[in-house]
Amino acid sequence: MSNFFPNINLDALKVLAIAAAIVQRNQRKAVRERQGYRVPPDVVPKVENLADIEFGGDRMILVTFETNTVFFGPRQMLAHFPAGRSALTVQVMRRMTAYLQHSKFRAQGIRPPVIYQSQEMPNKVGADVVLLQKPPGVHLDTEWPKLSMKERKHVVDRLIVMMLELFNSRMPTITSFMQGHEYALPPGSGPDRELLISRQFNFGPLKDLPPQRALKSNAEYLQALAARIDRVFSSPALANAAAHDTGFPENPRLTDADVERIKETWRRLKTLIPFHTGGFYTPASLNNERQQVFDVLSGNEFALVHPDLRMSRFIVDFRRNQDEPADLYVFGWEHAHTAPLWSAARMPQWLMPHVIPADPVPWEEKAAFKRYIVKQCCKRHPLEKTWKWLAAHLHGRVERWFEGLIGAHWMFRDMNEVFLSSLQEHWAREGIPVQFPIDASRQYLARVGYTSLAGHDRDTSSLNSLGGAPPIDLEQEMEETPQKLA
Incomplete structure (x- = not known):
């Protein structure tokens, strides 16, 4: 059970994270194949651990996959449960992230975390959830x-x-x-x-x-x-x-x-x-x-x-x-x-x-x-x-x-x-x-x-x-x- 989010259905969260990892694997695998690389056979991603974490100014759940099941990454995801109005807050987050990925921001090294997957209520997880990239680096x-x-x-x-x-x-x-x-x-x-x-x-x-x-x-x-x-x-x-x-x-x-x-x-x-x-x-x-x-x-x-x-x-x-x-x-x-x-x-x-x-x-x-x-x-x-x-x-x-x-x-x-x-x-x-x-x-x-x-x-x-x-x-x-x- 998560101490930060005791009402979250962790099994449903794992299923959502695995689905997001498969999407990322297929996208990255296709790029590697076009580049001429030999890629290993598909393996179903497996969640190794869920842990409470404070990251980016919010409480989240860190999803970690077993290394040998995610050859193309990401090995970790952040499960973010945005506070505020149900569904609408998630929509703002998605739209703002897309806008900030415009080249005028990226060219200056300014990044929003990548959104791998998101679900609004009602869902099996039990809350609005956004699966985010865990970027490299440390808090300022x-x-x-x-x-x-x-x-x-x-x-x-x-x-x-x-x-x-x-x-x-x-x-x-x-x-x-x-x-x-x-x-x-x-x-x-x-x-x-x-x-x-x-x-x-x-x-x-x-x-x-x-x-x-x-x-x-x-x-x-x-x-x-x-x-x-x-x-x-x-x-x-x-x-x-x-x-x-x-x-x-x-x-x-x-x-x-x-x-x-x-x-x-x-x-x-x-x-x-x-x-x-x-x-x-x-x-x-x-x-x-x-x-x-x-x-x-x-x-x-x-x-x-x-x-x-x-x-x-x-x-x-x-x-x-x-x-x-x-x-x-x-x-x-x-x-x-x-x-x-x-x-x-x-x-x-x-x-x-x-x-x-x-x-x-x-x-x-x-x-x-x-x-x-x-x-x-x-x-x-x-x-x-x-x-x-x-x-x-x-x-x-x-x-x-x-x-x-x-x-x-x-x-x-x-x-x-x-x-x-x-x-x-x-x-x-x-x-x-x-x-x-x-x-x-x-x-x-x-x-x-x-x-x-x-x-x-x-x-x-x-x-x-x-x-x-x-x-x-x-x-x-x-x-x-x-x-x-x-």
Whole structure:
């Protein structure tokens, strides 16, 4: 039995893995025969072992075959059980993998793991399952401390290319990539067919409600994030069950009073949406460039983004007799979707400041590599390919920060109120010529009172994630990010 997946039918998983191995054998055998090689007679693949493994940022089952039964490989496969909406998450993973196998990614040594086979529910395995390649190499978080600075820069250079290629892959709606030709992003197929299968719209009880349809504007996107609260707490099927569960066993269930406070906080957040759809914070100091930057931030043009780029998502394979990594494998593509440009132009999660005792990258090094990425975009890549990313990244940080607040799990209501107080203080520091639409002052917090729904410390500088796109300390982010494109 698997400790990670006790409800999985392991015998059915073996049958599926053997079928996938036979397909791979026949394909590779045909290639060898065309090349003139003599090939051994067919042998039925036999599973030697199933083992729980943490790989690519997820818990999986490692399938290992007996060596003398898989002459053409692969000898190992990863059985991945993607979390989220049944069937739909698997579709996103398949389509994104096909798109990423396009030559413009492969030529740069950026690889998604190969998908050998996949099955959606209902099936005999008992879950949505995707059989993946186990690529060579090690996790970036374990390898990073061993790498030289030159090797680290090579990894980050590959990352820059991936971020830019994703950013320059556009769609007319905010959606997950599920339909269309496997090698190119399709034109819009209509909001009635396109769905947004991103984490903010699918965690907790949301996955049991009808899926979020594609969205056509930045404002619609933020409004949909806010509307999750009404969807969850107005559903008769959820109101007294899953909606009151914080998702963490150590935390108490939400009370009716908690729910009313949550609704009030998200009502307050809704009033701030018009100031965060893009461009409101564009500095006047840009002079002639200001209108161009404003158009990038406020325009309804949407780019691909992988929002879950933790360090464990990267598998690096260094050939020790060479200077550059052979390949950079990236996992977790079922989380990918299109987003507003200011949302898509984000640094990977592992370069964002947060507090983890065993974090392999110190804060100072994170800041240095963020500056390195910006400089490399300015220096080494054609300006026409990077200037929109630079504009969206450098001047869309407040929009990304607000996206994290309004896209957070509702259990973090109290923390959101503290962050709103930080936002009001930011408006005062920046001299925003509009009165802050709500009272979020420290005095307001003291007057209304609040309790920690999550049982966490109230120190906002130590927070790294509120459930959706992770908001961080706003003042620290402002200090670390260059103010101008130059």
